[in-house]
Structure formats: C-alpha cells, structure tokens
Amino acid sequence: MAREEINRNLAQMLKGGVIMDVTTPEQAKIAERAGACAVMALERIPADIRAAGGVSRMSDPKMIKGIQQAVTIPVMAKCRIGHIAEAQILQAIDIDYIDESEVLSPADDVYHIDKTKFDVPFVCGARDLGEAFRRIAEGASMIRTKGEPGTGDVVQAVKHMRLMMSQIRKITSMSEDELYEEAKNLRVPYDLVKYVHENGKLPVVNFAAGGVATPADAALMMQLGAEGVFVGSGIFKSDDPEKRARAIVKAVTHYNDPKILAEISEDLGEAMVGINEQEISLLMAERGK
C-alpha cells in the first residue's frame, strides 16, 4: 500500500508537464533542456514502429541505461502488454516508470501484468473509464489516453479523453445506490466507482497521449481535462525538434492563455506529416482492453 501511494505521488510531480519519447542520449538531453518533466526511452518512436511493421518489443536495456545516464529527470520505458518478464527487467535496471504499452506488440491477448506485484510504478493506456479502472485495479499508478500513437492525428486522444471525462461526470451525478450497477456495467471494482463518485476524478493522475503534434494539440488536451501530456513522434519527427519541444512545454503551462499560445505556435517549421486514422491499417488503441 505504501509503495502504491508513493508511486501515485511521482505521477503527481509530473503534472503540468510533458513526457517526451526519445531514442538516443542526445535526444534525451534536448528534451530535458527543452523542459520535459520526464522522458520515455525507446528504440523506435511510434511512427517508425508503424513504418517498420513486424513485432515490436521492449528496448535494449543498454540503450535505456545510456539515456538514464544522460539526464537527471525521470526515465520511463515501455514493456509489452502482459509481458511480466520485460517488466521485471525494466525494474531491475531501476527504471522510474514502466509504460505497459499498446504501442508495442502485445505479449498476452488476455491478461495485463499484475502490477501490484511490482515496486516500480506503471502507467497504462485507456480509451474509456472502464479500461482506466481495470488498469488501476491491476495496480497502474498513472493513466493516459491511448489516442492513436505515431499518427500525429489528435482525434483519438480527444475522443478517449472526452469519453472518460463524461463518464466521470455521469458517475459523479449518480445516486449512491446506482453505483453498484455502474460497477457491474463497466466490469470494474465498486470501490473505484465510489471513489470517482465522491471525488469527481480518477484516484491517479491522467495524462493525454497518442497523436499530439503541436502546442495547440497539447493545450486542447489540457483544456479537455488532461493533467499533462505525452508526446511521442510529434517532436523528433518534426523539422525543428528543440523549438517544438519548448513550445509544447510552454503550451501545457499556459493552456488557458490563447495569446501566449499564439506566440509560441509561430514559426515552428513543419509538424510531423501525420496520417489519418482512415489511412492506417493497424489500430494500436484496439490492443489490450
């Protein structure tokens, strides 16, 4: 229980911040310099995983260690959904957060990792409140929207965040005797439904992820209720990564100030090209429900 609380606490420290995907120590340093509150170390960013196809796995621990040595901010890394051994390996190299991620190929098509068995914290993706609750029940200390990674298209992240928020509002306004039925419908523990009913929010921090490419995208997600933002391909697939990274960091702080958003959106060069949801054959958000 103490571990669970401390792990949720680290996510609280990341709030109002941007977590950036990086593939090399140099990129990690750029991200840190630009004001990232954490980095996600991985061998290939989602856009390249899409392009390469095939099975995508946990990154080489040596590569992750190189990034841990390059920066002082927290370092996260991804393991495959349900891949207990990959998670154990990441814990063994003293990672700060594990992302049990649909961006990688799932290792288990039924079960997620029992995250309560680990000391290290986990963040998991969710498309709706039911998924978020199930991941929290399994021990996730942080939730993010799934969005559609590697597309530069924010539509899925918006859809997932809006749905979660509206489901939270619905539970908040229910009468207490309706909560049991809601827990049954969502296939989740009653206690979590009750927590949301009483507090109007998830018991863990909730970030946006999957398709954020511009400062405006980041501000949009914050206005919809995200407590911070993951940016994967959006930064290092763009023309001027450092400038874009700085702008997105600022956009998360000033998400409610259109004047500042206008200033920082100027002259950023080309954003990542992006692909529409209709153009992609692989929907990563469908992995692990």
Next chain:
Amino acid sequence: MKIGVLCLQGAFLEHEKMLVSLGAEVKEIRTLAHLTDDLDGIVLPGGESTAQGKLLREEGLLLPLKEKIENGLPAFGTCAGMILLAGKLLDDDTVHLGVLNAVVKRNAYGRQLASFKIDADFKGVGKVPMTFIRAPYFESVGKGVEVLSKVDGNIVAVRQNNILATSFHPELTNDLSVHKYFLDMVKARG
C-alpha cells in the same frame, strides 16, 4: 493573507488545497504579470526542477522573484522548489533563485525505487509524515540557516529568515502542520 503559488509545472494544486483549507487566499503565478506586490508569501511546489527552472527564466520571473524573496517575501519550497531556492547544487553549476545559503544534492536518494515515506520530527512542530519522491537533501548549510529536520542523518528541512525549504512533500499528506508553520512565518512578518 494572499499566497502566490508558482504554477509552471508540478504538484501545485495540492499546495493550493492545503493553503485554502488553512484560510489563505491563493493566487496562481504563471507569468510576470501575476507576480504582484500584494502577495504575502510564495510557495514553490514539487515537480521537476529543470522544467520549472527553465520556465522561470523564459517567463522573466527568475530575477523579479529572487529580488522579492531577498527583500523579505516569505517563500516555501518543497523538493523541486527547494532546488530552485538553493544557493548551490552539488556537482552542478546551475543556480536558479540562489537565495538559500545551502548546498543541495539532487536525486540524493536515487531513482523512484528509492522513494519512501516516514514519520519524523520537525522542530517546533513535532512528528510529521514526510513523503520523499526522488528527493534531494541538503549536503551542507551555511550561516543563518536553521536545521528543522533530519532523517537518517541527512538534513531535509531548513529555515533561513523568511525562507522555508523541505526535501519532502507535506502537500502529499493530510497533515497541515508544515503549511501552518509557513503561514505563521507570513503572519509574524505582518
């Protein structure tokens, strides 16, 4: 009593909640225009000090805030906030506000697996619950700095006149005593 809370990044809402429940009025500080003369104190929250330090500079807040604290504005920094206040960081040339006569070691305990929670004595308050998240501690303190708490021999809370700094996060617990201690400092300045 109007307390500014630096809202550039991190766990600022947690501080705001505690301050409000103690009867203070809270003002969020994001830009230079927010840093008005009617503030009775300022809180620097936990989060990532590199991110916060960079935004402090970009917003042009660094020097005006430093000047205000040097002129006596009561300031309370937790974790990253303590790093921002520090006069020197161990093995690092970066100095942010540099108003606290002490050397701070960042990530002093290690990575997240080394984060912990403990009850320990806080001078003038008694036992308080302390949450350490990838926390720093004071390597050494200089003249005029009073040590308020030590955990395992390491200095984790200090006061220097109008400045209060803790390497732990009272804002992550339900215990209001450290915030009350800070508001008493603000009141005493009157």
